[in-house]
Amino acid sequence: MEINILAFGIAKDIFGASTVSVELPAGSSTAHLKASLEDKYPKLKQLASYMVAVNNEYAEDCLTITERDEVAIIPPVSGG
Amino acid sequence: MEINILAFGIAKDIFGASTVSVELPAGSSTAHLKASLEDKYPKLKQLASYMVAVNNEYAEDCLTITERDEVAIIPPVSGG
Amino acid sequence: MQTQIEIHTEPLNIQSCIDWVMSPDSGGIDVFIGTVRNATKGKRVLKLEFEAYKKMAINEINKISEQVFKQWPVQKVLVHHRTGTLHVGEIPVIIAVSAAHRDAAFEACRYIIDTLKQTVPIWKKEFFEDGEIWVAAHP
């Protein structure tokens, strides 16, 4: 399945775009997604931390992702 | 000596005026002033507390008062 | 290290208070705004009257401000207090503090209103449908 990913802040700089897509086996989890992205964009691993949001909620590593989900990469936040 | 006293808040109601004067022996202290006022206006003793201010500062009981001082009765404050 | 203290009968102006404390080297401002409540302990309040021993009140607020500058790294401190008759929803007091970092602004602002209520010679009379009372006067 193809997962479209929204990128914000420094993640946008790392991906070179505000959306990227990755190809993952059906039934993949957030952890699989992160591993695949870190493989493709090694600079992700240099961040202080980052989270995956699925449908506007912070997602646990074990959460299964589907093609219908809205997926986003959330680098360390700094609002306020 | 004659001491003029400014009254605020409920002290004004107790004295029935915004200034009153009391006659005290020269060299009297804040404590003497309070005793004299409580004698003349017993309702002062029913207050939760009250302070004497001399020249815009809270005064200790032992402070000596002169005729040139600005003296005020400060009932419990409730600003803000 | 600047302080602005005012006590008067005119309505207080929130925007101008905040404009005054702002500065290019501040990162946060905490503002406390007192408002007249419609009730005290379940009893309907019609209006309030505030009276100040103005010279001494300014003196005492100045002391609070000096203590604040000793205790916290804040930039500007503003205290405006209104006197006279105030109705429900009106503003008796505005306290505003600017600082490089928000912790100091919050703590100083809280300290100022807490201490003001304890030491500054200003008095509040509450008017109810069935009478009036000087707040805190009696035990």
Add this chain to the structure above:
Amino acid sequence: MQTQIEIHTEPLNIQSCIDWVMSPDSGGIDVFIGTVRNATKGKRVLKLEFEAYKKMAINEINKISEQVFKQWPVQKVLVHHRTGTLHVGEIPVIIAVSAAHRDAAFEACRYIIDTLKQTVPIWKKEFFEDGEIWVAAHP
């Protein structure tokens, strides 16, 4: 128990934020106003850029507000956050909380800004004379 949350690129309006949280049964309002500082760790700041994942940010701020209403007896909670380019002295965030008593207003306001900085997907880029940096991105 009312909440108003806004995230947009227009300048934030302090007076209208405060007007919104005021109510006849509130006795105090605490307001936190973030302002763009002219320096970070001694380095001159030219401007900031804020970016938000808007839908999720509103979602996360809503969670903070719900937690506030559980934890403190407050009446109204307002959070406005600006995005886009901001210069020194401009206002990225206004948080305002009204309550019957000031303790709750102060504590809730402090909790909101502290938690917002930890959980809400909004990002700040600082522009210096010699470069730019996404704040907090790297260890």
